[in-house]
Amino acid sequence: MTAALRIDNVTVSYGAICAVRDAALTVAPGEAVAVIGSNGAGKSSLLRGVMNLASRTGRITFQGQQLESLRPHVIRRAGIGYVPEGRELFPNLTVQEELTLGARMIPRADRPQMLEQVFGLFPRLRERAKQVTRTLSGGEQQMVAIARVLMGKPTLLLLDEPSLGLAPVIQDVVFAALDQLRTAERLSMLLVEQNAYRALALCSRAYVLETGTITREDSCETLRNDPAIRSAYLGH
Amino acid sequence: MLIQQLINGVLASGIYALFAVGFTMIFGIMGVLNMAHADFGMVAAVAIIWCVGAGVAPLPAVVVAAVVMLLIALIVERTALRPGRRYSGDAAVEMPLIASIGAGMILQNGAAVIFGNKALVFPLRLRGFFHVGDYLVSQGLALSLVVSAVLLAGLEVLVSHTGFGRQVRAVAQNRNAAEIMGINTERIILLAFAISALLAGVAGCLVGVSYGLVAPYMSIPYAIKGLVAMIVGGVGSLPGAVIGALLIGLAEALTVNWLGSQLRDVGVFAVLMLVLAIRPAGIFRLAAVR
Ligand SMILES: Nc1ncnc2c1ncn2[C@@H]1O[C@H](COP(=O)(O)OP(=O)(O)OP(=O)(O)O)[C@@H](O)[C@H]1O
Ligand SMILES: [Mg+2]
Numbered sequence: 001m002t003a004a005l006r007i008d009n010v011t012v013s014y015g016a017i018c019a020v021r022d023a024a025l026t027v028a029p030g031e032a033v034a035v036i037g038s039n040g041a042g043k044s045s046l047l048r049g050v051m052n053l054a055s056r057t058g059r060i061t062f063q064g065q066q067l068e069s070l071r072p073h074v075i076r077r078a079g080i081g082y083v084p085e086g087r088e089l090f091p092n093l094t095v096q097e098e099l100t101l102g103a104r105m106i107p108r109a110d111r112p113q114m115l116e117q118v119f120g121l122f123p124r125l126r127e128r129a130k131q132v133t134r135t136l137s138g139g140e141q142q143m144v145a146i147a148r149v150l151m152g153k154p155t156l157l158l159l160d161e162p163s164l165g166l167a168p169v170i171q172d173v174v175f176a177a178l179d180q181l182r183t184a185e186r187l188s189m190l191l192v193e194q195n196a197y198r199a200l201a202l203c204s205r206a207y208v209l210e211t212g213t214i215t216r217e218d219s220c221e222t223l224r225n226d227p228a229i230r231s232a233y234l235g236h
Numbered sequence: 237m238l239i240q241q242l243i244n245g246v247l248a249s250g251i252y253a254l255f256a257v258g259f260t261m262i263f264g265i266m267g268v269l270n271m272a273h274a275d276f277g278m279v280a281a282v283a284i285i286w287c288v289g290a291g292v293a294p295l296p297a298v299v300v301a302a303v304v305m306l307l308i309a310l311i312v313e314r315t316a317l318r319p320g321r322r323y324s325g326d327a328a329v330e331m332p333l334i335a336s337i338g339a340g341m342i343l344q345n346g347a348a349v350i351f352g353n354k355a356l357v358f359p360l361r362l363r364g365f366f367h368v369g370d371y372l373v374s375q376g377l378a379l380s381l382v383v384s385a386v387l388l389a390g391l392e393v394l395v396s397h398t399g400f401g402r403q404v405r406a407v408a409q410n411r412n413a414a415e416i417m418g419i420n421t422e423r424i425i426l427l428a429f430a431i432s433a434l435l436a437g438v439a440g441c442l443v444g445v446s447y448g449l450v451a452p453y454m455s456i457p458y459a460i461k462g463l464v465a466m467i468v469g470g471v472g473s474l475p476g477a478v479i480g481a482l483l484i485g486l487a488e489a490l491t492v493n494w495l496g497s498q499l500r501d502v503g504v505f506a507v508l509m510l511v512l513a514i515r516p517a518g519i520f521r522l523a524a525v526r
Contacts, residue, residue, distance in 0.1 A: 051416060053412065053415075053416070071415070071420075072412075072415040072416050073415050073416070073417075073418050073419055073420050073421065076415075076416055076417060076418035077418045082416045084412075084413075084416065088410055088412065088413040088416070089410070089413065090405070090406050090409040090410050090413060090414075091409055091410075092405070092409055093402070093405065093406065093409065097402055100399075100402065101402060101403070101406055101417055101419070102417060104399070104417075104418060104419075105418050148417065149417075152417075152418060
């Protein structure tokens with residue numbers, strides 16, 4: 001079976017600084033895969049590399065299609081939805097406008113139904129539809145960042161620390177939504193997280209990234225019970 | 237006399253607003269000042285003179301001028317402004333600013349070499365007046381005001397109420413985010429640039445229609461007024477640029493009335509300093525494009 005995402009020998013660098021070195025990973029269709037690692041390990045750089053937002057070498061294939069030379073908007077249109085670190089919303093657009101922008105690549109007739117589905121996932125956004133995003137709370141902004149990507153019906157989601165800066169109850173909402181997308185929609189996901197507890201609970205397989213190098217790959221279940229992982233990433 | 241000058245001020249502001257809106261739109265979207273912007277107006281006007289001089293009928297001449305101006309605008313964008321977008325180090329803002337000043341000089345000097353450094357008679361003049369009570373209204377400037385109002389209203393609808401406008405605002409607010417949302421940001425920037433250049437082209441031609449003369453170096457005072465109007469109105473705001481242009485037109489007319497025409501620019505800059513002293517961000521803080 002063709003992998004949803006396949007990364008081979010990928011190196012991401014910022015000038016002389018090498019943030020990811022010779023990484024390889026795969027995400028099968030419908031699979032949720034986590035990449036865990038501490039601050040500065042290169043998690044965000046890995047995703048930026050996939051989206052062609054940072055300079056990189058190596059091979060990146062999405063459903064068999066090579067992505068290396070494509071610009072980010074073309075990669076998005078191919079079906080990869082990217083929720084970046086720090087949300088990156090449009091501060092003076094309303095929630096409604098963000099969602100409308102996100103739906104540009106699906107047929108007009110499908111948009112109302114998609115909007116209902118997204119509001120079902122994040123009911124809070126329906127109440128905030130007319131509000132500009134810069135006045136939303138951090139949790140609501142994170143919901144918009146995920147929701148606007150879902151509007152375009154991606155087949156693969158790249159998520160960069162969706163738990164960052166959110167209170168545990170809001171994290172619950174966000175991760176419950178992701179879990180539903182994984183089980184009900186069979187959406188492939190590559191989740192990058194410092195919050196290893198959340199990541200290992202949501203995903204089935206994980207990679208460990210340490211200072212730019214992937215050092216381990218295993219099932220989440222195994223990693224959750226591994227003493228070394230527990231002390232390094234789960235704090236107990 | 238005072239009222240006559242106020243009428244003149246309002247009439248003149250239409251052309252200023254067309255220039256100001258282009259400056260503010262490009263700054264709002266690209267984050268750089270295009271100092272060659274007003275020169276696109278000169279290019280369009282001299283292109284019409286050249287075409288009509290070569291025996292082309294007025295309407296096709298306008299079309300040819302528009303195409304020539306758009307091509308030149310495209311070259312300026314590619315050579316002076318685009319390199320700054322692909323580079324994010326020090327002076328990423330200053331680089332295109334200086335480059336566009338250079339581009340403007342090339343256009344001015346180029347026109348002076350081809351047409352001579354002198355005022356040229358614009359063939360499509362509208363130099364008559366009509367009377368409104370005791371006052372005189374220039375037909376050319378009245379037409380300019382109407383054309384400007386229609387174009388600016390159209391632009392406002394385009395930016396605030398269409399899918400294209402939503403994409404323009406998204407690019408202005410967060411270019412990387414727009415790109416990862418599937419928006420071809422280079423294409424949006426290029427289209428917005430072409431629209432702003434067309435507005436400048438119309439403004440340059442309206443100068444010819446209203447005053448009868450255009451010249452290779454005519455763009456300099458219009459560039460200054462356009463920039464001042466942009467800052468007075470609040471950078472990035474389309475309605476702000478229009479209000480700024482109106483204030484400047486009025487200030488200029490009043491200075492001419494009270495202090496004489498040699499001091500006309502004093503009034504323009506007095507408005508700038510006064511507004512900045514009271515509202516440092518300009519009149520409209522909440523920008524329309526951003
Ligand atoms: N734009 C940049 N220019 C230079 N170096 C960078 C840049 N962005 C990241 N780096 C460096 O690359 C390395 C990896 O950064 P990255 O943001 O990918 O880490 P991360 O795993 O996402 O960390 P965090 O958990 O803090 O988000 C770091 O050493 C960082 O300093
Ligand atoms: Mg990161």
